Amino acid sequence: MKKQLLKILTLTLIIACLGAVPLQAETKHMQWITIQNLKDRNGNPLSDRNVYGYFQDFGSNQIFVECDSTGKPSGRCYYNTQEIKVTTEEVVVDYQKKKYEDWTKTKRVDPVDVTLMAPNVMTGTSWDWDYYDQTGEMRSLAKGPVQWPGNTGAYLIPGSDPDYWLIVAKVYNPNPFSVKATVSVDLSDWRNGFSEYDNNNALALTKNVDVILEANDTKFVLINRGKKYPIIGEEIEWRSEVNMDAWSEAYYTASVTENLDPELPDSLKPNKGFISFTNYSGKPPEPNNLSGGYTMTHYIRCYPEGVSSNSSNYWLFDGTVSLVQTGWAVTPGSSSKNPDLAKQKMETFFSGRAPDQVPYVDHDGNSKIIDNIRFSKLENNGVQVSNPQQNYFDNPGPVLVDYTNAADYNLNVKVLSTDAPGYAGWIDSLPVLKYELTFLEFYRFQPTVGTDVGKLVKEVIPGYIVRASTINRPYFEITDTYTDYNITLVKASRSENNYYSVKIQHYVTIRGINNSQVRVTFPNCSLASPNFWAGKGGIDAYLDDRIGYNVNVIPNISDQSSGLLNTFSLGDITLEPGESKVVYSGPVTSEIMVYQTVGRGEGYSPLYLNQTYVDDAVRNVAPSYFSWVGEMAFLSTGNQIVINPSGSDVLSLNNAYAKYKDKKDYKYKDIGFVALDGPKFIRKLSYFNGEGLAMKASDEVWAQIMANKILTSRVNPSVSSTMYAAFWPAMTYVSKTGWSCSLSYYNIFY
Numbered sequence: 001m002k003k004q005l006l007k008i009l010t011l012t013l014i015i016a017c018l019g020a021v022p023l024q025a026e027t028k029h030m031q032w033i034t035i036q037n038l039k040d041r042n043g044n045p046l047s048d049r050n051v052y053g054y055f056q057d058f059g060s061n062q063i064f065v066e067c068d069s070t071g072k073p074s075g076r077c078y079y080n081t082q083e084i085k086v087t088t089e090e091v092v093v094d095y096q097k098k099k100y101e102d103w104t105k106t107k108r109v110d111p112v113d114v115t116l117m118a119p120n121v122m123t124g125t126s127w128d129w130d131y132y133d134q135t136g137e138m139r140s141l142a143k144g145p146v147q148w149p150g151n152t153g154a155y156l157i158p159g160s161d162p163d164y165w166l167i168v169a170k171v172y173n174p175n176p177f178s179v180k181a182t183v184s185v186d187l188s189d190w191r192n193g194f195s196e197y198d199n200n201n202a203l204a205l206t207k208n209v210d211v212i213l214e215a216n217d218t219k220f221v222l223i224n225r226g227k228k229y230p231i232i233g234e235e236i237e238w239r240s241e242v243n244m245d246a247w248s249e250a251y252y253t254a255s256v257t258e259n260l261d262p263e264l265p266d267s268l269k270p271n272k273g274f275i276s277f278t279n280y281s282g283k284p285p286e287p288n289n290l291s292g293g294y295t296m297t298h299y300i301r302c303y304p305e306g307v308s309s310n311s312s313n314y315w316l317f318d319g320t321v322s323l324v325q326t327g328w329a330v331t332p333g334s335s336s337k338n339p340d341l342a343k344q345k346m347e348t349f350f351s352g353r354a355p356d357q358v359p360y361v362d363h364d365g366n367s368k369i370i371d372n373i374r375f376s377k378l379e380n381n382g383v384q385v386s387n388p389q390q391n392y393f394d395n396p397g398p399v400l401v402d403y404t405n406a407a408d409y410n411l412n413v414k415v416l417s418t419d420a421p422g423y424a425g426w427i428d429s430l431p432v433l434k435y436e437l438t439f440l441e442f443y444r445f446q447p448t449v450g451t452d453v454g455k456l457v458k459e460v461i462p463g464y465i466v467r468a469s470t471i472n473r474p475y476f477e478i479t480d481t482y483t484d485y486n487i488t489l490v491k492a493s494r495s496e497n498n499y500y501s502v503k504i505q506h507y508v509t510i511r512g513i514n515n516s517q518v519r520v521t522f523p524n525c526s527l528a529s530p531n532f533w534a535g536k537g538g539i540d541a542y543l544d545d546r547i548g549y550n551v552n553v554i555p556n557i558s559d560q561s562s563g564l565l566n567t568f569s570l571g572d573i574t575l576e577p578g579e580s581k582v583v584y585s586g587p588v589t590s591e592i593m594v595y596q597t598v599g600r601g602e603g604y605s606p607l608y609l610n611q612t613y614v615d616d617a618v619r620n621v622a623p624s625y626f627s628w629v630g631e632m633a634f635l636s637t638g639n640q641i642v643i644n645p646s647g648s649d650v651l652s653l654n655n656a657y658a659k660y661k662d663k664k665d666y667k668y669k670d671i672g673f674v675a676l677d678g679p680k681f682i683r684k685l686s687y688f689n690g691e692g693l694a695m696k697a698s699d700e701v702w703a704q705i706m707a708n709k710i711l712t713s714r715v716n717p718s719v720s721s722t723m724y725a726a727f728w729p730a731m732t733y734v735s736k737t738g739w740s741c742s743l744s745y746y747n748i749f750y
Contacts, residue, residue, distance in 0.1 A: 028054040030071060033064060035078060051078065107261070111388040112181045112213060114254040115170040116223070117145035119443040119456065120163055121155050121398065122694035125465065128439065142465060142694035143441035148187070148250035148397035155398045159699030162226035163444055165400065167205070168456065169221040171254060173213035178260035183221050184208045185252040209452045212260070222445050222452045227402055247396045255389035296323040296355060300346070301377040305369050309337075317342035321350055349373065427727050429470035430516070431656035431673055433709070434649045438465050440694055464702060467692025468654055472515040473727055474522075474575055474641070475631055476583070479509040480531055482626035483587075485618050487611060489596065496606055498596040500614045501556075502539070503589050506626040510568065510584040514575035519644040522715070525570040525583075526635040528731040532590050533633075535625030539592060542617040543609070549598040551609060556591035567635060577648070590626075633729040639715035652709035673713055673727065 036048045053067040056077075066076045121144045128141035146155060157164045169183050187205040205228070209221045298321045307314045319333035319342075328350040332339040349371060350358070361368045363377035440463045447454035483505045491498050510527065514520055532555065540553035573583055594614050599607040645651065656673045695702050715728050 028056075028071075030054050030067065053077075107263075108175075109179070109256060109259055109261075109388050110174045111256055111390045112179065112183075112254045113172040113174060114183060114252060114390060114392070115147060115172075116167070116185060116187075116250050116252055116392075116395070116397075117147045117170065118165075118167045118398075118400070119145040120166050121146045121157075121400065122440065123151070125438060125694070128460075131460075140436070140438040140465075141441055141460070142438050142463065146398045148248070148252075148392075149395040150397050152247035152396050153398060154401050156401050156693055156701065157227070158693060158695035158701035161696070161699075163442070165224060165227050166443065166445060167224040168445060169207075169223055169252065169254075170218065171211055171213065171221055172218045173216060175261075176215050177262065178212065178214050178217075179256045180210065180212050180258035180260060181254055181256050182208065182210050183252070183254050185221075185223050185250065187223070188249045188251070207452075210257070211449070211453050219448075219453055220445065220456050222447070222454070225445065248399055250395040250397055251393055252395075253389055253391045296380060298322070298358065298378060298380045300375065301363070302346075302373050302375040304345070305372050305374045313341075314338065315342040315345060317346055319346075321346055323355055327351075345373070427656075427658065428473050430473050430727060431654040432469055432471050432643075433466055433651040433654050433705070434469040435464050435466045435651045436649055438463055438694065440696060442696075461696055463694060463696045463699075465692045465694045466651060466702075466705065471518060471650060474512070474514040474516060474520045475728065476525075476527055477511045477513055478529060478531070478628070478630060478632045479511070480529070480626055480628045481507040482623045483507060485622055487614055487618065489611065490593075496597040499554075500594040500596065500609075500611060502592040502594060502614065502618055504535070504592070504618070504622050504626055505587065505589050508584065508586065508588045509582060510570075510632060511580060512573055512575050512583045513580045515578065517577050517648045518650050519574065519576055519646070521572060521574045521642040521644070523572050523640055523642065525573045526639060527568045527570065527632040528635050529568075529588075529590075530633045530729060530731065531625050531628045531630065533731060535590075535622060536592050538621045538625055539594070539617050542621050543594070543613060546613055546617065547598065547609065549607070549609075551598055552595040554593045554595075556593055568632075631729060633731045634715050635731055640712055641715050642712045644711070651705065653711060653713050671727075 030052070031054065032050055032052050034048055034050050037045075051064065051066050052069070053065045053073075055062050056065050064078045066074045066078070068074055122142045123144050123146055125140050125142045128139045131141075132138050167187070169185055171181065171183055173179055173181075185205065185207045205224050207221070207223050211219055211221060213219060300321060301316075301318045303309075303316045304314065315338035316336055317332055317339075318335045320331050322329045322331070328347065330343050330346045330350070332343050332346075336342050358380070359368070359370055359375075359378060360380070361375045361378035363379060367374055367376040368378075369375075439460050442459045442461055443456040444459065445454055446457050485502060485504045488501045488503075489498060490501050508529065512522075536553060536555045540551060543551040543553070568584055570583055575581070594609065596608050597606045598609050643650065643653065653673065656671055658671045693701070715730070
């Protein structure tokens with residue numbers, strides 16, 4: 001600080017710089033006084049002076065502070081003492097100050113926060129509390145977004161609205177002052193496994209946008225709108241039957257490039273006003289404590305380009321240049337040549353550069369010529385001056401699939417469980433599609449600065465949610481009551497064909513049970529009594545064990561005209577939602593034929609089975625098999641189920657997987673509940689994490705579902721020999737020896 005002082009008066013008056021006078025914050029009594037006997041320094045008398053101001057204590061004396069008409073001090077004051085009868089006036093006619101950067105006082109500059117998202121890909125439902133507050137009525141609201149990082153898997157775009165493909169970067173400035181930032185986004189194609197990582201270098205989307213954010217401001221940067229090839233998913237490939245492992249990846253950074261703090265001195269603008277570390281973990285960096293100052297040191301070796309080392313103008317700088325509070329400090333090392341000139345050259349080189357403008361030259365790399373100076377090394381350490389930024393690498397996210405590919409607009413298959421490794425078992429739920437009315441929270445991008453920076457405008461529009469679900473399986477139950485039996489030996493033209501006719505009398509009641517919320521019809525319903533099939537096997541096993549020979553036991557299932565009834569053709573059976581009704585009731589006679597000849601004896605003479613053994617077997621076995629309550633089996637003759645979902649939330653039948661445990665591992669089998677000729681409308685595509693697909697009422701996928709919904713399926717779909725008849729037991733004719741059932745009943749009769 002420099003002062004230029006002009007002495008005006010001497011002897012009786014001293015006027016001092018008010019800035020040097022410590023004033024107390026007390027109430028001031030403003031008044032006029034007259035100062036007399038004034039003289040200049042040469043002793044020449046001056047006229048009296050009337051002064052407006054107030055008295056103020058100054059040490060052991062009192063001074064009078066001169067003020068203007070508003071009461072503001074003018075810069076002069078007066079005082080008298082008894083010992084010294086002089087007064088001196090000092091007037092400040094020039095005031096200069098030098099500004100320098102004070103690094104002991106810092107202000108934190110945080111990087112902006114970025115969220116990359118697709119706001120119109122619905123991920124769940126909730127209650128619309130805003131609507132409730134406005135109307136007092138509650139409604140369901142489907143909303144997004146999906147984000148990077150976020151859930152992976154396939155998400156179906158259900159309509160042609162380009163804003164279904166809307167991807168934006170939400171950018172928030174956490175600082176209490178404005179900043180300018182650059183947002184860079186690279187969004188890569190879908191992948192279906194780590195093996196494709198190195199072969200998938202093409203980026204589907206790349207965007208770099210500058211955005212100015214006010215204090216604590218949020219803006220949205222447009223990344224994508226509308227489908228673009230190859231936009232994160234053109235097809236889906238499966239790695240396993242029930243686990244589709246596909247994802248996209250996002251790389252994005254947000255760097256503060258200008259500090260627009262109004263308190264930032266001009267000397268620090270546009271981008272010298274922050275010191276921080278770049279952080280790669282996606283979190284704001286912790287600021288350095290610079291209260292004690294800091295040092296940034298550059299290690300340098302350089303010399304003038306094109307100047308001979310023998311010239312008097314040649315110099316070599318091998319030393320350090322450090323940034324300290326007062327500026328750049330240049331220190332040549334002992335190996336420097338012409339060190340004074342070298343120091344001067346480095347001072348000139350650095351004087352015009354801010355810390356972030358100093359270039360970098362690796363001592364292990366190639367030298368560089370900058371400003372006609374060849375640098376073989378220009379490295380630094382210590383505090384780094386850089387733009388505050390966040391970096392997001394390898395962020396997995398969803399795959400978006402377009403509805404226009406008919407093979408891809410599929411709905412979730414349902415995974416159903418069974419404990420049997422060889423058979424699907426009775427699965428007590430049927431896979432269906434259900435739907436419900438909802439509203440969608442849908443966003444439009446509205447630019448406010450240029451075409452890529454703006455805001456999101458929310459719309460709430462009506463729509464549907466379609467999801468994979470189940471209903472209770474309709475079935476037929478038999479109540480069988482054993483009454484009696486009789487045995488007759490039937491002789492044939494050849495004695496080896498003689499057989500015992502075992503006729504078992506029992507009373508059968510068949511009840512159709514529908515615990516679902518839809519009407520179901522079984523056209524031309526054909527059923528079989530599984531306990532008759534199992535009872536035949538039980539008698540056969542008893543005789544084989546008793547006599548030690550393989551007895552030929554055959555069920556008679558072909559002579560219904562004579563009153564024998566082991567299968568039941570019931571015609572069309574319709575069951576209303578929740579209905580249980582009897583569809584057949586009456587006495588039944590079932591015949592089992594036990595052949596008399598069981599082997600050959602000496603001389604190849606036939607061995608005959610004594611009727612006593614047959615009587616004993618029937619008496620011990622038949623009552624346990626023909627007094628039974630259980631489920632009827634379907635004859636595998638093309639039985640179907642037809643549903644009428646009117647008045648329910650069921651939309652269509654669906655496909656399914658069976659989940660079963662084989663040894664220690666769980667396995668999945670496509671049991672193909674929906675089996676139609678031609679292309680399947682419903683395929684195994686997983687999306688929305690089981691929450692269903694939310695769509696507008698006008699979307700194409702909704703129209704396609706309504707046009708292609710499946711209401712009919714085979715009761716016993718043909719899937720494979722090990723997963724046959726997954727939802728109902730089915731009996732199949734094998735040969736004259738009997739029928740084969742898709743399930744073993746032995747364990748339920750004991």
